């Protein structure tokens with residue numbers, strides 16, 4: 003076997019392991035869960051086994067699917083607004099230092115105040131749907147803002163000088179230099195924001211749920227909790243974390259697609 | 274072959290905000306059509322001088338004035354600048370990078386494409402128009418950078434140690450190609466280097482600088498005819514030019530420790 007074949011065989015085995023191993027550990031976790039419930043004879047209203055959770059997921063699919071859609075729509079709206087708001091604000095900060103000095107503190111305040119504490123307040127002032135959306139937006143926009151700001155400031159100084167020599171306007175510098183240079187940072191921020199937007203939506207739905215209103219997946223969890231329908235609670239929780247994983251991978255794939263031709267982070271090195 | 278001064282530095286000094294005096298009383302004319310090299314040790318203010326010639330930086334003393342053959346000032350886009358690093362946009366293809374100065378000025382897309390492929394042909398990169406910078410070697414990236422500087426047909430080409438990071442074989446090859454391009458286009462070039470061999474091969478005129486603060490130490494004229502071929506590199510003439518430049522450079526570098534000694538000698 004020559005060197006090259008050897009390398010590619012190792013690479014192939016590595017790729018298979020990367021997919022197989024997580025599946026295996028999850029399966030093992032499921033089996034242990036099942037055994038713990040079975041051996042200790044734990045009643046389903048304390049801890050349902052994986053089989054029961056799966057059966058509940060199928061039985062309640064119609065309700066859960068509708069609720070999942072509600073939560074996902076809120077999450078994506080929050081993410082979209084976070085992207086627009088975060089990038090827009092980062093551009094504004096970049097164009098004017100004074101605007102940055104004046105408004106950056108607000109961004110930080112929104113970021114550091116726990117969303118759990120803000121959600122009940124927003125529910126008082128806003129219609130329920132808007133309050134949930136606002137929560138998703140608040141937690142999601144900061145990573146987009148912070149990363150884009152960093153990206154806009156990380157341009158190559160010589161390239162900036164070259165633009166100056168060519169007599170470029172500030173808009174040309176923004177659109178042809180700063181924004182493309184900031185793209186990898188922005189996408190990284192978006193990846194973080196995706197998970198956070200889901201969390202923001204869930205937190206607000208739980209808060210809304212305690213007021214007896216709502217239709218999202220997190221509301222279903224709260225509602226099932228009140229009714230001691232623990233298997234359904236687990237089923238909704240399972241859906242929620244699958245949704246989170248899918249969002250993360252979708253945003254990673256988007257980032258990879260956008261950067262694969264040029265950015266170091268997206269390039270697979272051939273050895 | 275060299276004509277009127279198109280850039281004139283008179284009594285130019287540059288002290289940075291942190292107190293570093295990079296250049297002190299620099300008098301220098303860049304004449305139309307000449308290949309001028311600033312030769313000096315690292316830190317003697319060559320880049321600073323070049324940036325002031327490009328109006329990327331303001332002198333703190335003296336004046337820098339620009340004029341074309343008709344006495345008018347140089348407009349943006351009439352200066353081509355090649356940095357020590359290739360300084361390419363990683364997100365754009367080779368053609369996209371070379372097109373940048375033209376796109377910033379605006380203009381007909383077809384015409385831009387034609388000029389870009391001309392410039393790429395000049396540096397021998399026609400086959401790589403669609404490649405991304407990361408797919409190219411260091412020497413090829415530098416060629417792209419040169420093509421980008423040539424694409425606007427600049428009045429004056431400023432090059433800041435463009436080949437310093439390349440291996441010797443690539444460097445010689447690029448020296449030959451630069452020689453061919455600059456003599457074909459009859460361009461005014463200001464070239465910064467710390468390599469004696471490079472400066473003697475390329476220039477009409479070498480200005481040797483001393484460091485801290487930067488000043489002109491000596492001036493040499495290399496009057497071998499253009500274009501100079503690979504054979505010039507092995508000629509006794511070239512060897513003599515190199516020796517003269519090298520002597521001037523080592524004297525320039527020695528003039529510093531002597532100053533330092535004089536300071537130490539004080540009570």
Ligand SMILES: Nc1ncnc2c1ncn2[C@@H]1O[C@H](COP(=O)(O)OP(=O)(O)O)[C@@H](O)[C@H]1O
Pocket residue numbers: 289290291293294295313314315316317318319320321322
């Ligand atoms: N932006 C700057 N701020 C402060 N000092 C600088 C700056 N640029 C260059 N210098 C200093 O000026 C001197 C000359 O620098 P430079 O022109 O880059 O030299 P060279 O190109 O000949 O190596 C050096 O001592 C350097 O540290």
Ligand SMILES: [Mg+2]
Pocket residue numbers: 319320321433434
């Ligand atoms: Mg330098």
